[in-house]
Amino acid sequence: MRTNNFLRLNVGFLLKEGVGYSREFQFGEPHAQVADDLDVTNLRGRVRLTRTPQGLYANGQIAGDVRAECGRCLEEVSQPLTARIAELFIYPPEHAARGEAVVGEEGFINLAPIVREDMLLSAPMQALCRDDCKGLCPQCGANRNTETCACTDETSDPRLAALKSLLEK
Numbered sequence: 605m606r607t608n609n610f611l612r613l614n615v616g617f618l619l620k621e622g623v624g625y626s627r628e629f630q631f632g633e634p635h636a637q638v639a640d641d642l643d644v645t646n647l648r649g650r651v652r653l654t655r656t657p658q659g660l661y662a663n664g665q666i667a668g669d670v671r672a673e674c675g676r677c678l679e680e681v682s683q684p685l686t687a688r689i690a691e692l693f694i695y696p697p698e699h700a701a702r703g704e705a706v707v708g709e710e711g712f713i714n715l716a717p718i719v720r721e722d723m724l725l726s727a728p729m730q731a732l733c734r735d736d737c738k739g740l741c742p743q744c745g746a747n748r749n750t751e752t753c754a755c756t757d758e759t760s761d762p763r764l765a766a767l768k769s770l771l772e773k
């Protein structure tokens with residue numbers, strides 16, 4: 605597994621070029637750790653870096669899959685995530701305002717924090733193994749995608765059960 609070092613790019617050669625010069629970086633990692641809390645498989649994408657008067661503009665997209673748990677049936681699912689990158693890295697760094705991304709003194713930029721943040725922001729609140737996942741039976745816990753349990757829908761809804769017992773009186 606690769607650590608996130610591969611998202612740290614040596615861009616010193618780009619800083620020597622004129623405004624408008626650009627270079628594309630491609631990424632392809634079977635399994636990479638983007639951050640301590642983000643392991644990504646099948647990471648791929650491309651980012652174009654363009655020299656601007658202010659520094660370097662990074663524009664592109666990096667996608668990958670993370671392992672998650674289906675919010676209904678708890679099965680492990682592969683959740684696709686995409687990070688969209690559109691960030692200006694200021695150079696020289698002393699021209700940057702507080703909070704702005706910079707090209708480091710040694711001529712490196714690090715895309716890892718941006719990729720991490722955007723991937724986590726793009727993650728759905730609840731992962732699903734499939735849109736029509738039937739989930740677990742609330743009574744016996746059976747996975748309704750793969751097994752049919754003996755519990756009936758009638759008794760699985762407590763409001764219906766209460767109504768039924770009223771009617772039976």
Ligand SMILES: [Zn+2]
Binds near residue numbers: 674675678732733734
């Ligand atoms: Zn599911």
Ligand SMILES: [Zn+2]
Binds near residue numbers: 742744745755
């Ligand atoms: Zn059941």
